[in-house]
Amino acid sequence: MAVAGEPQAHGGLREEELRAYGLRPADVLDFSASINPLGASPAAVAALAGIDYSRYPDPDSVALREAIAAATGVTIDEVLPGNGATELIHLVVRAFVRQGQRPVVFAPTFGEFERACRLVGAAVHPWKANPQRGFRWNFDNKGGVLRRVTPPLVYLCAPNNPTGVYPTLLDVRSLAASLIGGPLLLDESYLGFVAQQWDSIPLMRTGRVLVLRSMTKDCGLAGLRLGYLLADPDVVAAVRRLQPEWSVSAAAQAAGVAALSHPEHVTRGRAAVEQSRRFLLPALTELGLMVNPSAANFVLVETGGATDIRARLLRRGMAVRDCTSFGLPEHIRIGIRRLEDCERLVPALRDALREREHD
Numbered sequence: 001m002a003v004a005g006e007p008q009a010h011g012g013l014r015e016e017e018l019r020a021y022g023l024r025p026a027d028v029l030d031f032s033a034s035i036n037p038l039g040a041s042p043a044a045v046a047a048l049a050g051i052d053y054s055r056y057p058d059p060d061s062v063a064l065r066e067a068i069a070a071a072t073g074v075t076i077d078e079v080l081p082g083n084g085a086t087e088l089i090h091l092v093v094r095a096f097v098r099q100g101q102r103p104v105v106f107a108p109t110f111g112e113f114e115r116a117c118r119l120v121g122a123a124v125h126p127w128k129a130n131p132q133r134g135f136r137w138n139f140d141n142k143g144g145v146l147r148r149v150t151p152p153l154v155y156l157c158a159p160n161n162p163t164g165v166y167p168t169l170l171d172v173r174s175l176a177a178s179l180i181g182g183p184l185l186l187d188e189s190y191l192g193f194v195a196q197q198w199d200s201i202p203l204m205r206t207g208r209v210l211v212l213r214s215m216t217k218d219c220g221l222a223g224l225r226l227g228y229l230l231a232d233p234d235v236v237a238a239v240r241r242l243q244p245e246w247s248v249s250a251a252a253q254a255a256g257v258a259a260l261s262h263p264e265h266v267t268r269g270r271a272a273v274e275q276s277r278r279f280l281l282p283a284l285t286e287l288g289l290m291v292n293p294s295a296a297n298f299v300l301v302e303t304g305g306a307t308d309i310r311a312r313l314l315r316r317g318m319a320v321r322d323c324t325s326f327g328l329p330e331h332i333r334i335g336i337r338r339l340e341d342c343e344r345l346v347p348a349l350r351d352a353l354r355e356r357e358h359d
């Protein structure tokens with residue numbers, strides 16, 4: 001349940017909040033979550049028809065792990081599927097972080113890593129990005145920070161939520177080489193939307209990097225829940241021991257196998273994002289707003305008073321992410337949807353900004 005007065009912690013719609021506005025989820029254009037604009041993978045949806053829901057899922061997700069291994073170029077014992085990337089973040093934290101330790105988090109970023117650390121009694125050391133440098137991190141002083149903090153785990157999101165920054169391979173490789181303490185958890189949940197991707201598998205093979213991916217965004221399976229970890233077999237085995245049995249449902253396993261055999265859905269979704277981006281970014285700039293350059297399928301936009309702007313847009317049937325919980329109360333995050341949806345958002349945002357001026 002959402003706690004009254006607390007900032008929105010994630011994108012996506014909450015029935016409780018919508019009811020306060022007299023809205024139902026179907027009434028709202030949701031720009032607050034960043035999902036493939038073409039929706040769920042049609043192959044995944046078709047695969048759901050063939051499932052016998054009275055049977056338990058395969059607890060070892062063998063067919064799904066084979067499909068992931070084939071798609072990513074790793075071996076099956078280097079793959080661990082989970083109930084969304086979120087479950088895997090919590091399990092990896094439990095495997096590596098102990099009470100009183102100081103994991104490092106490249107901030108501002110997805111809040112679930114910090115929450116998972118708090119649940120095991122650890123306070124994170126934030127490695128803050130510089131807003132003046134387009135929220136890019138300065139990796140130059142990494143040796144000093146890592147020696148001082150000796151983190152049991154480091155979390156870096158590539159591309160990063162909510163800033164859209166995609167760190168370079170050079171920076172991530174040299175970060176991984178400088179680690180003291182524990183490994184790097186490299187969260188690539190939005191990788192499917194990046195036009196110029198670099199390959200993280202060789203980094204994973206050094207044993208210093210755990211790669212995390214989500215199929216809820218690029219394959220459009222947010223409601224179904226599916227993500228996977230790619231790591232050294234010993235790490236996979238250790239994390240698997242902490243995972244509840246049957247975490248990955250029969251539906252998620254079948255949908256995952258089908259989605260992986262039709263990667264063109266992701267390619268088309270990326271192209272749809274690019275088409276919308278070409279319209280949306282200049283349109284937002286024309287409204288006088290600062291837009292952070294983004295390699296992902298969302299943009300961070302400085303509007304001032306993010307909570308207020310979100311409320312004004314909700315009254316117009318559109319949801320954006322208020323970035324207050326990221327420590328950015330002046331920013332909203334807009335998930336890039338189909339062109340026709342973005343064409344509806346811009347005038348609504350213009351109205352909301354004007355209305356605020358006159359209040």
Ligand SMILES: Cc1ncc(COP(=O)(O)O)c(C=O)c1O
Pocket residue numbers: 011083084085086087110157160161187189213214215216217222226227
């Ligand atoms: C960076 C990042 N990692 C992981 C997740 C969660 O992914 P999933 O839906 O697979 O749990 C999100 C969701 O917003 C995210 O932004």
